[in-house]
Amino acid sequence: MKLTIERMAYGPDAIARTPEGKTVFVSGAIAGDVVEARIESETPGYARARTERLLEPSPDRVDAPCPYAGVCGGCPWGALARPAQLAAKEENLRSSLARIGHFSAEDIERLVQPIRSTRDAWGYRNKVELAVERRGNRMVLGMHGTDPSQIIKVDRCPLFERAFPKALKGIAGALSYLANSRDLALERVGVRASRRTRALEVALWTPTGGFPRAHVARVLEDAVHPTSVVRVLTKGDRAARRVVRNELLAGQGSWDEQIGHERMRVSAPSFFQVNTAAAEILIDLVMEALNPGEDDAACDLYCGAGTFTLPLARRSAWVSAVESYGPAVRDLRRNIERAGLDNVEAIGGDAVREFPGDDIDVLVVDPPRAGLAAEAIDLIGGTAARDVAYVSCDPATLARDLERFRRAGVFEPVSITPVDLFPQTFHCETVVHLTRC
Numbered sequence: 001m002k003l004t005i006e007r008m009a010y011g012p013d014a015i016a017r018t019p020e021g022k023t024v025f026v027s028g029a030i031a032g033d034v035v036e037a038r039i040e041s042e043t044p045g046y047a048r049a050r051t052e053r054l055l056e057p058s059p060d061r062v063d064a065p066c067p068y069a070g071v072c073g074g075c076p077w078g079a080l081a082r083p084a085q086l087a088a089k090e091e092n093l094r095s096s097l098a099r100i101g102h103f104s105a106e107d108i109e110r111l112v113q114p115i116r117s118t119r120d121a122w123g124y125r126n127k128v129e130l131a132v133e134r135r136g137n138r139m140v141l142g143m144h145g146t147d148p149s150q151i152i153k154v155d156r157c158p159l160f161e162r163a164f165p166k167a168l169k170g171i172a173g174a175l176s177y178l179a180n181s182r183d184l185a186l187e188r189v190g191v192r193a194s195r196r197t198r199a200l201e202v203a204l205w206t207p208t209g210g211f212p213r214a215h216v217a218r219v220l221e222d223a224v225h226p227t228s229v230v231r232v233l234t235k236g237d238r239a240a241r242r243v244v245r246n247e248l249l250a251g252q253g254s255w256d257e258q259i260g261h262e263r264m265r266v267s268a269p270s271f272f273q274v275n276t277a278a279a280e281i282l283i284d285l286v287m288e289a290l291n292p293g294e295d296d297a298a299c300d301l302y303c304g305a306g307t308f309t310l311p312l313a314r315r316s317a318w319v320s321a322v323e324s325y326g327p328a329v330r331d332l333r334r335n336i337e338r339a340g341l342d343n344v345e346a347i348g349g350d351a352v353r354e355f356p357g358d359d360i361d362v363l364v365v366d367p368p369r370a371g372l373a374a375e376a377i378d379l380i381g382g383t384a385a386r387d388v389a390y391v392s393c394d395p396a397t398l399a400r401d402l403e404r405f406r407r408a409g410v411f412e413p414v415s416i417t418p419v420d421l422f423p424q425t426f427h428c429e430t431v432v433h434l435t436r437c
């Protein structure tokens with residue numbers, strides 16, 4: 001079927017309409033393309049199709065600087081020019097606010113600010129995760145494909161930190177060599193690199209059990225000169241795997257990054273924003289929204305290792321920071337101590353159960369993709385906070401939560417700013433500034 005692609009979906013696919021007006025999610029196409037596509041599945045509401053032939057390329061079509069584009073799942077929007085990516089992300093955010101948050105067109109026009117971005121469209125990722133697969137007696141390291149069950153063997157990734165162009169090839173080569181003599185039982189390999197601190201960490205995720213620690217560390221050190229090699233020991237089956245321990249194999253045992261005015265140390269299992277320069281835009285937006293004064297009490301919910309906690313603590317009297325994941329809480333405490341701050345309470349536990357009380361002037365929340373629990377919205381509404389900054393990585397759950405805030409009648413948004421943290425992908429980060437109604 002011949003289809004003219006109208007726009008990008010919030011996902012790897014693009015959207016077209018059949019002559020009868022049915023929505024079709026088309027893989028392998030971008031907005032503006034005219035394609036010959038084959039329908040692969042259909043429901044009463046929509047169909048899914050795969051591009052078989054590009055009939056007329058979109059004016060926004062570009063060549064991605066990667067031989068694996070189209071098969072590797074890492075940059076699903078790699079064929080779309082950056083200005084078109086940015087426009088599509090703004091459009092997807094507006095659409096979620098309208099469909100899910102029930103914002104009026106006038107409110108969207110008034111609230112949504114132009115998307116913010118850094119210049120780095122490639123080479124921005126401070127972290128990649130290599131998937132591992134045994135093929136016969138060979139071990140293959142690579143990226144998950146557009147079909148996630150497939151692993152694409154890659155020896156470079158143009159999304160990864162460009163200051164370390166040979167790191168991935170070196171790590172994959174060293175581990176493949178090691179696997180020739182012994183099954184390392186690797187589950188995945190995390191690599192973190194910083195152009196600012198020159199730190200390079202290799203994290204080997206394995207089940208508990210015997211492991212040739214010294215040999216692995218030596219081969220990796222010879223291959224890529226990492227500043228840290230760790231083994232993250234896991235337990236349990238795939239669905240319920242949990243981290244047991246982070247074991248030092250060589251070097252520092254964690255990864256250092258400079259972000260804004262702060263130096264942070266992060267251990268392999270902990271979350272850290274993957275695009276440091278763009279995360280600085282998030283920090284600026286949060287600080288502008290909250291504008292904490294020196295007598296203010298601040299709260300940072302879902303705080304991770306302290307990306308917003310540290311700058312908040314520099315400008316306010318007190319910060320209560322809540323994080324549920326043990327390794328991140330340990331990183332947070334270490335980062336507070338290294339920063340010489342004595343005005344932060346680092347609270348380990350669930351953001352709702354450990355909610356720090358209502359005597360708060362400003363508050364930032366940065367929840368995972370699932371967004372805020374309904375109880376969190378009630379608790380935030382019950383505080384004395386004058387300003388709230390909501391950092392979101394999912395426009396759909398953000399829109400849902402903003403509607404919940406509106407229904408509660410306590411906080412309303414004054415600005416909604418998308419930030420391009422993940423160029424070449426459909427993902428979009430957003431910072432919302434809310435004030436009391």
Ligand SMILES: C[S@@+](CC[C@H](N)C(=O)[O-])C[C@H]1O[C@@H](n2cnc3c(N)ncnc32)[C@H](O)[C@@H]1O
Nearest residue numbers: 271302303304307323324325350351366367368
């Ligand atoms: C998107 S990350 C943000 C971290 C931090 N704000 C940053 O920018 O680095 C979300 C964090 O929330 C934590 N988290 C997830 N569920 C939580 C919960 N119920 N209560 C507290 N923290 C939670 C995760 O472990 C993760 O560190």
